[in-house]
Amino acid sequence: MAQNTKTRSNQNNERIALIQKQRKRTQVQNTMLAASGILGFILIWQIAAVSGLVNSRYIAKPLEIVNLFIVKLTDPNPDGAVLGVNVMSSLAVSLSGFGLAVLIGVPLGLFMGWYRGFDSFMRPIFEIIRPIPPVSWIPLTIVWLGIGLKAKAIIVFFAAFVPCLINSYTGIKQTSEVLINVAKTCGASNFTIFRKVGIPSAMTLTFAGIKVAIGNAWATLVAAEMLAASSGLGYMILMGRQFGRVDLVILGIVVIGAIGLVISKLIDMLENKVLGWKKL
Amino acid sequence: MPMDKKKVKLRLENISQSYVVNNEVRDAVSNVSIDVYDNEFLVILGPGHCGKSVLLNIIGGLEKPVEGNKYIDGVKFTGSDKRIGMVFQRLALMPWKTVMGNVEFGPRLAGVDKATRRKIAQKYIDLVGLKGFEKAYPHQLSGGMKQRVGIARAYANSPEILLMDEPFGQLDAQTRIVMEEEIQRIWQQEKRTIIFVTNNIEEAVYLGDRIILLSKCPARVKQIYEINLPRPRNTMDPEFLRIRREVSENTDLAL
Numbered sequence: 463m464a465q466n467t468k469t470r471s472n473q474n475n476e477r478i479a480l481i482q483k484q485r486k487r488t489q490v491q492n493t494m495l496a497a498s499g500i501l502g503f504i505l506i507w508q509i510a511a512v513s514g515l516v517n518s519r520y521i522a523k524p525l526e527i528v529n530l531f532i533v534k535l536t537d538p539n540p541d542g543a544v545l546g547v548n549v550m551s552s553l554a555v556s557l558s559g560f561g562l563a564v565l566i567g568v569p570l571g572l573f574m575g576w577y578r579g580f581d582s583f584m585r586p587i588f589e590i591i592r593p594i595p596p597v598s599w600i601p602l603t604i605v606w607l608g609i610g611l612k613a614k615a616i617i618v619f620f621a622a623f624v625p626c627l628i629n630s631y632t633g634i635k636q637t638s639e640v641l642i643n644v645a646k647t648c649g650a651s652n653f654t655i656f657r658k659v660g661i662p663s664a665m666t667l668t669f670a671g672i673k674v675a676i677g678n679a680w681a682t683l684v685a686a687e688m689l690a691a692s693s694g695l696g697y698m699i700l701m702g703r704q705f706g707r708v709d710l711v712i713l714g715i716v717v718i719g720a721i722g723l724v725i726s727k728l729i730d731m732l733e734n735k736v737l738g739w740k741k742l
Numbered sequence: 743m744p745m746d747k748k749k750v751k752l753r754l755e756n757i758s759q760s761y762v763v764n765n766e767v768r769d770a771v772s773n774v775s776i777d778v779y780d781n782e783f784l785v786i787l788g789p790g791h792c793g794k795s796v797l798l799n800i801i802g803g804l805e806k807p808v809e810g811n812k813y814i815d816g817v818k819f820t821g822s823d824k825r826i827g828m829v830f831q832r833l834a835l836m837p838w839k840t841v842m843g844n845v846e847f848g849p850r851l852a853g854v855d856k857a858t859r860r861k862i863a864q865k866y867i868d869l870v871g872l873k874g875f876e877k878a879y880p881h882q883l884s885g886g887m888k889q890r891v892g893i894a895r896a897y898a899n900s901p902e903i904l905l906m907d908e909p910f911g912q913l914d915a916q917t918r919i920v921m922e923e924e925i926q927r928i929w930q931q932e933k934r935t936i937i938f939v940t941n942n943i944e945e946a947v948y949l950g951d952r953i954i955l956l957s958k959c960p961a962r963v964k965q966i967y968e969i970n971l972p973r974p975r976n977t978m979d980p981e982f983l984r985i986r987r988e989v990s991e992n993t994d995l996a997l
């Protein structure tokens with residue numbers, strides 16, 4: 463009997479190893495496809511720029527962007543700050559706004575989804591805030607807080623807060639009735655069930671919300687920096703336009719894209735850690 | 743030994759439940775009184791939507807009856823109770839927890855320290871035949887294995903009474919037969935008072951010390967059968983078939 467179950471669990475492990483191997487293979491394939499996609503895109507871009515298909519006033523060659531990238535690492539001209547400073551300034555704004563949105567939006571959504579009374583209390587306020595486009599807060603925050611970090615962080619906050627709240631709210635609402643009953647029969651209090659059953663059940667959608675939120679935060683950041691800033695990637699793009707420097711504009715866009723990618727990969731990693739049970 | 747000499751573990755007294763649906767009162771359970779004996783395997787048999795789950799949820803304290811009383815060992819109680827555990831029909835495992843995590847859930851909530859609750863959980867994981875699968879997640883398990891986890895989890899709370907609401911209703915016929923044998927073996931190894939709900943006559947006659955036959959909605963006690971066949975029962979045995987026929991003639995199992 464013991465022997466039997468041992469071989470059974472061994473077989474199980476072998477099976478899991480095989481599946482993981484196959485999964486790794488598809489992962490490698492996917493990465494290669496993605497890399498060749500990017501290379502192809504850059505190639506077409508280069509051809510379009512070199513062949514004169516597109517007026518060189520409107521487009522810069524990929525290599526020029528790489529050059530400018532290196533130059534901008536140390537040269538504050540023409541927008542007044544080196545690339546690193548712009549990146550840090552943008553990150554500071556977006557991460558503080560986004561972080562605040564997650565820190566407030568997610569728990570608020572979870573509590574509203576679980577406690578009906580709290581939901582009734584909060585809902586009207588939320589329903590009023592929800593449809594307001596985040597950028598329409600910009601003039602008000604300039605009046606209140608000037609054009610510093612705080613003002614922009616608040617705009618980013620509004621953009622990221624809504625998806626955080628809605629998704630964790632919906633997620634916890636979908637908690638299985640049976641699982642709640644399981645916890646009840648174990649003698650759990652409502653708050654314990656909220657923590658042990660509700661929150662884990664809500665995690666999948668919560669992460670979906672956080673991903674939407676980071677996208678929103680990043681997008682809104684650029685808009686905010688174009689209107690109210692003295693540094694940052696959005697500001698750099700704006701200056702590029704004013705000085706007629708298409709290469710600077712494109713560099714800004716590329717850097718924004720690259721950082722966005724890195725951040726969403728980081729969130730994916732965190733998600734894998736929390737929702738790792740779904741894989742395997 | 744005649745049943746009425748046995749100790750009454752759980753007593754249900756005039757339990758009734760009704761709901762208001764579309765401004766109409768709809769009775770789901772009507773005036774049910776049952777005595778459940780200590781360590782008995784009691785089967786509650788009734789057609790679909792007759793109020794079996796409602797009755798079981800009332801016993802387990804998941805809902806409050808509009809009328810009636812519940813007693814354990816002669817002492818009245820209300821709501822849920824640590825002495826009553828439940829095995830559910832489906833989707834009852836936490837997908838984010840391993841087999842071990844699911845089984846030790848109850849003791850963990852009760853504040854049992856890690857070493858002790860691991861030992862308890864391991865005992866029941868072994869009992870239900872899942873040794874070697876402690877680290878597996880529910881979605882890696884078959885339907886039968888998931889139900890085994892559900893049974894182990896209910897046992898891990900060390901209840902005196904176990905409620906099982908059509909635990910094998912979602913399984914295919916083959917697995918169901920295996921699980922019927924298994925639940926019998928488990929119960930014989932670790933005696934508890936079991937109240938097992940089903941709409942399957944053969945399952946009822948195979949498992950029950952007694953069968954409480956319920957009527958169509960609202961649920962009323964229609965008939966009580968005592969089954970004294972030795973275990974494990976042979977479903978081809980003439981006496982088994984006779985009882986089975988007798989029960990089915992009396993049942994309105996319009997499914």
Ligand SMILES: Nc1ncnc2c1ncn2[C@@H]1O[C@H](COP(=O)(O)OP(=O)(O)O)[C@@H](O)[C@H]1O
Nearest residue numbers: 761763770789790791792793794795796797959
């Ligand atoms: N919370 C509720 N509100 C209204 N009707 C209910 C509720 N719970 C159960 N019912 C009704 O009671 C009847 C019995 O349900 P149930 O006990 O689930 O049947 P089953 O015997 O199949 O387990 C059904 O008609 C069901 O619709």
Ligand SMILES: [Mg+2]
Nearest residue numbers: 794795907908
């Ligand atoms: Mg039912």
